[in-house]
Amino acid sequence: MEIKAHGKINIALDVIGKREDGYHILKMIMQSIDIYDVINIEVIEKGIEIRCNKSYVPVDSRNIAYRAADRFIKRYNVRKGVAIDINKNIPVSAGLAGGSTNAAAVLNLMNKLFEVNAPLKELKEIALSLGADVPYCLTGGTALCEGIGEKITKLPSFKNNILVLVKPSFGVSTREVYTSLKVDKIYKHPNIDAIIDSMKKGDLKSVCWNMKNVLENVTLKKHRIIGEIKTSMIEMDAVGSLMSGSGPTVFGFFEDMLKAQRCYDYMKSKYPETYITRTI
Structure with a gap:
């Protein structure tokens, strides 16, 4: 089975x-x-x-x-x-x-x-x-x-949105990230209600404007390359870019496949574990 x-x-x-x-x-x-x-x-x-x-x-x-x-x-x-x-x-x-x-x-x-x-x-x-x-x-x-x-x-489906994923050549321990996280030092939280409302409307730009991962407070400090990948994705026309989970994978949303393919080709030449996919 x-x-x-x-x-x-x-x-x-x-x-x-x-x-x-x-x-x-x-x-x-x-x-x-x-x-x-x-x-x-x-x-x-x-x-x-x-x-x-x-x-x-x-x-x-x-x-x-x-x-x-x-x-x-x-x-x-x-x-x-x-x-x-x-x-x-x-x-x-x-x-x-x-x-x-x-x-x-x-x-x-x-x-x-x-x-x-x-x-x-x-x-x-x-x-x-x-x-x-x-x-x-x-x-x-x-x-x-x-x-x-x-x-x-x-939640209502948010399928068929184009993504490029980039995983750097190292892994991250979820346990270590959470252990290092200082909850009382999180000063900016994601507006989850606004994101859900934008997802319902199919407003990708608004979703990307509001999305946030507070674990970046830990992982980005330890691995500067994650921030560099995020910046590169935005420069290559990603609508928004974020680290997933405790990291180190970074994803970027794209409005069309041509822009996503251009980003994928560039990232793939630098990071072997690069993927182009969709939400389902």
Whole structure:
């Protein structure tokens, strides 16, 4: 059984507080993009086996897809094991939910494969135990995500907007970025209501004018190249440019494919992990 596991960008990412247990309280606009991994699962007698086309991806319990399968098996007392094939196209440690979307795909596939028919609410509980982005990745699309990732409100579709994505040659640890973030030092927050209103109207310029990611306060200071990529995208006619998630991937929205292609060609010559895609 096979499924496409799509990546995402954050059109807005705000941190509005921190709980006593250390979890950050988030408010994010999440958007699926047409870059995806392909996840295939087969039933085996016992255990969890993972295979991946990228040698640097761990295939043991360090892999979030492994942990998703393990928690599903334990939660629903599944008597068999699974072999999971991951054909990875989404860049790793990039702020595009590559791991989270794999974990969500495993939960969705196992629910069908073993005919558990668990409701989405239960799958979201398992997903949240794996990471803040995993509950959203169960359904994808355009959504407002709040709390620690558990409160998801579906928004009107923002599909078919052209994107160029650039991932520099390094990864970023989400945990380290959040640990370094000083919530009381965030002085400018994204106007999420204005962004949602603009998205409903299909007003890309207004969306780009208002979009913001407060995690840039941390990641841009550590990696100046991210700011340089953002500036280059604007100079090459991007309507707006932003870092996705905790980084380091930068995306730019474009009004037409010709401008996007010109930016893609230039960026690709400097950064091998450059992509041209759309929102879905």
